[in-house]
Amino acid sequence: MGYNTTMEIILYDSRSATSEPLSSEIPIIPASRASAGSAPPLSPSRSKAFFSHLGQYLLFIAAAGVIYTGLPVIIPKIKSELRPQAQLAPVQTTFEQVLKQQKQQEEEENRKLAAEEAAKYGVETDFSIVIPKISATAKVVPNVDPTKEVEYRNALKSGVAHAKGSSFPGGTGTIYLFAHSTNTLVNVSVYNAVFYELKDLEPGDKVIIFFTGQKHIYQVLEQQIIEAKDISWLTDQSAGNEEKLVLQTCWPPGTSLKRLIVIAKPV
DSSP states (O other), X not given: OOOOSEEEEEXXXXXXXXXXXXXXXXXXXXXXXXXXXXXXXXXXXXXXXXXXXXXXXXHHHHHHHHHHHHHHHHHHHHHHHHSOHHHHOOOOOOHHHHHXXXXXXXXXXXXXXXXXXXXXXXXXXXXEEEEGGGTEEEEEEEEEOTTOHHHHHHHHTTSEEEETTSOOTTSSEEEEEEOOOOSSSTHHHHTTOTTTTGGXXXXXXXXXXXXXXXXXXXXXXXXXXXXXXXXXXXXXXXXXXXXXXXXXXXXXXXXXXXXXXXXXXXX
């Protein structure tokens, strides 16, 4: 069964009274030929829509790739932003804290130096006395009652006694220390006469006391002879906020008739 290969289209000119047909022949492509070749090209509108969707798709893929590669950085950032601000607040260091830290560092350094020097004299830094001029070195027994003979005699066997109720080095008021003396060199070791040569101290001589890890230096001002029962130096409050060191021993050496005291002030 055959088909016509041409189709006649008759056109009329409307301006003419007697319309004459304007015929033209448009070739008809057989169906068999149309289906055998390539698909007809897309129309301009469909082509534009296709490329628009393709661009959006590519942008979506690119955005997904950026997000995926940036997750290790983005997630910690989000967590830090959500964390309570109180935990993120920086520590504020005040001027007082800086001074306190500097003071602590100085104290630690002084403790180290004090321990090194005390070791040279063969004493401890908890509570000891050193008088370089007379080569006197001894531990100090704190809070000994000078009115109780048995108590202070036991304390004097091991060193110098610190009078109970008197001050301590580094504070204010009077520090009262006492020890044995003797009139012969033979009895120095027998009576532990640490202050055997206390009488030889003169103004300007140094007395070193180690206390709680710190070194305290005192300078001799004067010495006096007082009565055996005179405890005014022990109860003296005239020093006020000033620090004063009083060393006491028996006078004359080897007797208990009177007392020799040496007064010193911190350097």
